[in-house]
Amino acid sequence: MTAIEFGLLAVPFFSILGAILETSLVFLSGQVLESAVQDASRLIRTGQAQSAGMNAAAFKDLVCDGTFGLIRDCNGLHVEVRVVNTFNDVNVSAPVNWTCAAPGPGQTQAQADAACATWTRPEGYSPGVGSSIVTVQVYYKWPVIVPFGGLGLSNLPDGRRVLGAAAVFRNEPFIS
Numbered sequence: 001m002t003a004i005e006f007g008l009l010a011v012p013f014f015s016i017l018g019a020i021l022e023t024s025l026v027f028l029s030g031q032v033l034e035s036a037v038q039d040a041s042r043l044i045r046t047g048q049a050q051s052a053g054m055n056a057a058a059f060k061d062l063v064c065d066g067t068f069g070l071i072r073d074c075n076g077l078h079v080e081v082r083v084v085n086t087f088n089d090v091n092v093s094a095p096v097n098w099t100c101a102a103p104g105p106g107q108t109q110a111q112a113d114a115a116c117a118t119w120t121r122p123e124g125y126s127p128g129v130g131s132s133i134v135t136v137q138v139y140y141k142w143p144v145i146v147p148f149g150g151l152g153l154s155n156l157p158d159g160r161r162v163l164g165a166a167a168v169f170r171n172e173p174f175i176s
Contacts (some may be wrong), residue, residue, distance in 0.1 A: 018146040019146065021146075022144065022145055022146045022152075022153060023153060025145075026142060026144075026153050026161060026163075028070070029067070029070045029071065029142060029163060030163045030164075030165075032066075032067050032068060032070050033063075033067060033070075033071065033138065033140060033163050033164075033165045034165040035066065036062075036063045036064075036065075036066025036067050036138075036165070037063060037066075037136060037138045037165035037166070037167055038165075038167055039062075039066050040059060040062045040063045040066060040136075041134075041136045041167040041169065043062070044059075044081065044127040044128075044134060044136065044171065045134070045169050045170075045171055045172060046171075046172055046174065047130065047171065047172060047174030049127055050127055050128075050129070050174075051174075054127070055125065056079065056081075056123065056124075056125035059079060059081065059125060060074060060077055060079050061074065063077060063079065063138055064077060071140055076140055076141060077138055077139070077140050078095060078119050078123060078137075078138065078139040078140070079123050079125065079136075079137075079138050080095075080121065080123060080124050080135070080136070080137045080138075081124060081125045081126060081127055081134065081135070081136050081137075082124055082126055082134070082135050083126050083127075083128040083132045083133065083134055084133050084134075084135055085133070086133065087133060087168065089133075090133075090135050090168050092135065092137060092166045092168070094139055094162050094164050095119045095120045095121035095139065096119065096120060096139075096141075096156065096162055097120055098155075098156075099157075119139075127171075128171055129171065129174075130171055130172065130173045130174040130175060131170060131171055131172075131173045132170070132171045133168070133169070133170050133171075134168070134169060134170075134171060135166065135167070135168050136166065136167040136168075137164065137165075137166045138164065138165050138166075139162055139163065139164045139165075140162070140163045140164075141156065141160040141161070141162055141163075142160055142161045142162070142163050143159075143160055144159055144160060144161055147159055
């Protein structure tokens, strides 16, 4: 009798346990990414990145190192560091095509899936000079381990979730 009860309850129990672990991991990774972006952005804000001659690859590595190994594929990070004229000009949005699941005219499903895998905006690294207004946006397509169909954490048609972190600030008035 106990074995039958366990058999009936094991699937829902382990499904709920998996969902809890997946949710925890996704939210932890998002928070760690946010913290890494804030820490790396501080070097731009204080002028240390500019005086050290930091480039886009070095900034991406710095963000990736700040994730403590939660993001294993650092090449999958999408980094945009841009100077804007005013705070009203700031536009923070994920560079993904949210509707890329269905193939377009003359396109196969494989081509549509490949379109989901690419970013819709190019990366950029322009840290500005003293007193510049800078936006730093970092995105990552997190692979969802336990898909639950429409109830899962994925927000992309290919079953992954976009994690994002942004920082908007005015550089300190350092001398370049």
